[in-house]
Amino acid sequence: MKSRWIQHVARGLRCGDFKSRARAVTICISAKSLPRNAAKGFTLLEILAVMLIIAIVMSIAIPRFGDVFQTNVKGAMRKFTGMVKFCFHESVIKQTHLRLMIDPVKGEYWPTLLATSGSVGQFVSLTGSDVISKKGKLPNGIRFIDVVTPHNIFKIDKDEAFIAFYPTGFVERSVIHLGDDAGRFYTLVTQPLTGDMEVLDGYVDIADTNQFEGPFSLSQSGNQ
Secondary structure, eight states: OOOHHHHHHHHHHHHOSHHHHHHHHHHHHOGGGSOGGGGGOOOHHHHHHHHHHHHHHHHHHHHHHHHHHHHHHHHHHHHHHHHHHHHHHHHHHHTSOEEEEEETTTTEEEEEEEEEETTEEEEEEOOOSSGGGSOEEOOTTEEEEEEEOTTOSSOBSSSOEEEEEETTTEEOOOEEEEEETTSOEEEEEEOTTTOOEEEEESOOOOOOTTOSSSTTSTTTTTOO
16 A cells, blocks of 8 residues: 555646646655654665656756746847847838947947937937837846957957947848857847848857958958
8 A cells, every 4th residue: 555655746746737746746755744654764665766756857847947048048039139120120210320239248238329419429328118129138147259240350248339220221230149158159140131130059150251351251250
């Protein structure tokens, strides 16, 4: 006949959901759920049963933790690409130049637009009631590795960088490298005529064979 704590575990496992299975393991190691003669020790069969149950629960839990982290990475990239698309359309609608500022150190990014006063112009933060126009920040565990733009021959990894948008419906071709605490890298490349972003796995250097100087030239490819 099964002991009382094994019955609790079996009942929890039959429920099927993750919380019930975890609760079943908690019950099986709880002092209140043990038989009164538990002080006499456990049989080898009981120890093996507990080890098997823990292994089953861990096999379910560990992949889920990985899925959650991967979801955070995809969510961060989706939010950033959404900001790029927003700046692309906003520049055309407002018929003015926009810049998407990126701070690699802080992991922040925010849109700015060209405000003119007479013959003087300067870029100021874009204010709006919509959530997407507000400053964005990468979640913990994800960071900017560097930013590459046509107006800078070096990869920017410490100073603020920007991606330029034009009222004619054009965004300069830029490359953003992201990384996470697990050692994975991702490459985001802006598409000049659409404002879309191409997402590539790994740290990819983009070479432009039509240039012999600049961040997209073959001479710069491979420098990190």
